[in-house]
Amino acid sequence: MYIFLEILFFIFSFLVFWAIIGYPFSLKILDKLLTKNELPKNYNYQPTITILIVAHNEESVIKEKLENVSRINYPKEKLEILISSDNSTDTTNEIVEDFIVNNQDKNIRIYKAKNRKGKTNAQNEAVRTIKSELIVFTDANAMLDKNACIELAAAFYDESIAYVTGKLCYTNRDIDLASESESSYWDLDLALRDIESRFQTITAGNGALYACKRKDYVEFDPIKSHDSSMPLYYSLNNKNAIANHDALAFEKAGENIKDEFNRKVRMSRIILASILPSLKILNVFRYKWFTYFYLGHRTSRYLLWFSHIMVLLLNMILINESSIYVITFGFQLVFYTIAVLRRFFYINNRFINMIYYYCMTLYAQIVGVMKVITGKAKPTWEKAGSTR
Template identity: 55%
Template sequence: MELFYKIIFYISGFIIIWAMIGYPVSIKMIGKLYKKRKLKKDYSFQPTVTVMVVAHNEEKVILDKLRNIIELNYPKDKIEFLVASDNSTDKTNEIVSQFKSENPDYKVKLYEVKTRKGKTNAQNEAQKTVSTDYLIMTDANSLMERNSVKELMAAFTSVDIAYVSGRLSIVNQNASDVSNAEGSYWDSDMSIREIESRIQTITAGNGALYACRTKDYYDFNPIQSHDSSMPLFYALRGKRAIANHDAIAYEKAGEIVEDEFGRKVRMNRIILKQILPDLKILNIFKYRWFSYFYFGHRTCRYLLWISHLVVLLSNALLIPESLFYSITFTSQVLFYFLALVKIITKSKNKYLTLIYYYCVTVIAQWFGVYNILTGKAKPFWEKAESTR
């Protein structure tokens, strides 16, 4: 049995270390080999576009969002605006309708989803009313930089590029320990995505800002999210999903742990399927770098919840074997203890905050798995008020 414990200890330990240290370091080293490869842009490419905003009870932010998108720097005769209201029961629809009547010079449409089934379903329904060549999707609480549409369109320089993701910029990063940790995570992840994009294709986008060809749109299951599903969908079909981080959307991160924790639980509502959604990903001869990217950036991260449990339990059983296992077990216990210290003392120490934030992320994965196994995973959620 000792051999079995050692095997699962080292495999689980490898997954954790590779996800959090090995892959980020390796991708930066690989990126240096491709440093001469730059993102191509063609600013003369200005097709017709629809900016879609999905909203559910967003009366607090929808007016600011509408004012923001009509100020986008893009030819007025080539841009339309579509609000997909996911069965809103507050004043969202009323505000959009009034804005539409007060701004007749802009092509603003409201699509009302009759039964709330979540963001992806609202996108699926509303997309069928779109007649423009391209579709840009953005969240109701995200404010787009004026040139963001031009930037997204400029990146569609070849037919194999099916998806372009913008950059999410956290505007309240210094508001709290939680938002600071989330901002630090996004800064790190954006740098990884930039390299993946430059080499071949990204493994995930972000809901704040992204674009695709209308004809390439696919009706995903409502339980799925475009953030994780779209880049994977296109990559498996030999197309590219890339990042243009000059296209920027500004958004607030959750300022309290409950808000950010709830968001992460929602993100993990199909985590079991995301670990290895298709065996074809393993075919490195066909998918080349994408196989490596997905394993390191997605598969290993989606396995953190079980890897931490297995490495802790197997380590405990191996303590009698040698001093090494005593040290590794003590280190793990100390790591979790430091997270508790952060909770109890409410310390502002950035290292304690990062440890605590990481533990919250792993626990959120466990909640996601629990919801899946108990049938409680759902395609919609209650928004985090501190992000509005």
């Protein structure tokens, strides 16, 4: 019996290690051993584009966003700007309509979703009205580099490419614990996506900036998000999702832990369904690197909350079996105690802050999973005020 528990303890310990250290390190090694060429681009490919912005009560940023995308460097006759208002109840719609009236030389229109069902539904409804060849999706609070559309389009260099994500850059990296910690995490994730993209395909994008061909657009259930669900869908259907980190978007990271916690809880509503969304992923002969990328980058991370719980519980049961388990239990106790103390006392130490941020992320995963289990997960979202 105890041998079985020990095996489980080491399996879940390995999953934690692999998600945090093992997989990122393995990609770095692969990148050194199997160097891939830089992303090929076709700048002659300039299809018609619709920039789609989903907005719910974004009166504080929507005018700046419209001014930003109006300055995009792309042939005017091939560019449309579409705002899908997810049942906004503030002055968002009025601001957009005034902007349209005052900028009639630009192809801008608004779609109003009558019922608030979340970002994905607002995208689904708006896309039904789009006839452009390419759709560029971007958040209301993300400001785009003037060449973002040219770069995204150029990355669709052959028919196998169905999805291209850009690079999100945080503009407030060192403001406080939340923005600094999220920026550090994001830097690592961008590096992993860059390697995955050059090998074959990424496993998720980001909502600030991504694009797909209109003919390849798929309407997902509103509880899901396109930026994370699309790469998986395309990869399982013999198409690739890649990253072009020359296509830039800029926004603020959450500047307080509450905003970041709520964002991560919302993101965690997909965890249970995404741990292993299809057994087909395990077919390494068909999906090649994608199998390795998804299991390492997604499955192991989506299991972090459960792996940590299991490691702690199994350690408590095994603590009298060996001095090793006394040491590992003591390590966990110190680790979580540091996070709790940081929660209640201000300690300006980078190492301690990262432990606290990591534990906050684990807790957000648990809360998100519990919302799913209890039927409280919703497709709607509340914007983080500190990111505006």
